[in-house]
Amino acid sequence: MFTIEKAAVRSITDADFDVVAAIFGHYVEHTTATFETVPPSTTHWREKAEELAGRGLPFLVVEVDGAVAGFAYAAPWRTKPAYRHTVENTVYLAPEWTGKGLGRLLLDSLVERCRAAGMRQVIAVIAGDGASVALHRKCGFTEAGVLRNVGFKFERWLDTRLFQREL
Known part of the structure; x- marks a missing residue:
């Protein structure tokens, strides 16, 4: 039986990129949680982790019994210099690991690492109204607005909701 105490959060390593690509690929192909339409490669994830590390930003995985069950990272919110203390978070879990905490x-670990990196604001861009909204609310994010019909996937228009947390 699973208990949250069996889980450990750590920084991503080279051994994790295939699993991260597979987890994200599921969401690309089967959900509107991401607006990507083609699953990014393992190489993409390796390059993203290197870029974020170069900026001093976290890319984390959660393990259960030694196996990666999900990932999270913080990336720059915008490229203009005035936004340098604001990041956008991303969190994905393997489907079989959702709903277990x-x-x-x-997300709590990611927020703490963002604070340690000198960030002041964390933004979440969420499609839909499900588990991700509930997660962000539980972690202290507040809704900042809705962008209507900004994505088109699976033959339908989709909204995104913006959430924000001050650190």
Whole structure:
């Protein structure tokens, strides 16, 4: 039986990129949680982790019994210099690991690492109104607005909701 105490959050390593690509690929192909339409490669994830590390930003995974069950990272919100203390977060769990508290463990850890990196604001861009909204609310994010019909996937227009947390 799973208990949250069996989970551990750590920084991503080279051994994790295939699993991260597979987890994200599921969401690309089967959900509107991401507006990507083609799953990014393992190389993409390796390059993203290197870029974020170069900026001093976290890219984390959560493990259960030694296996990666999900990932989270913070990336620059915008490229203009005035936004340099604001990041956008991303959190994804393998489908079989949703609803067990791992998302909260990841997001709480990510927020703390963002604070340690000198960030002041964390933004979440969320499609839909499901588990991700509930997760972000539990982790202290507040809704900042809705962007209507900004994405088109699976033959339908989709809104995104913006959430924000001050650190």
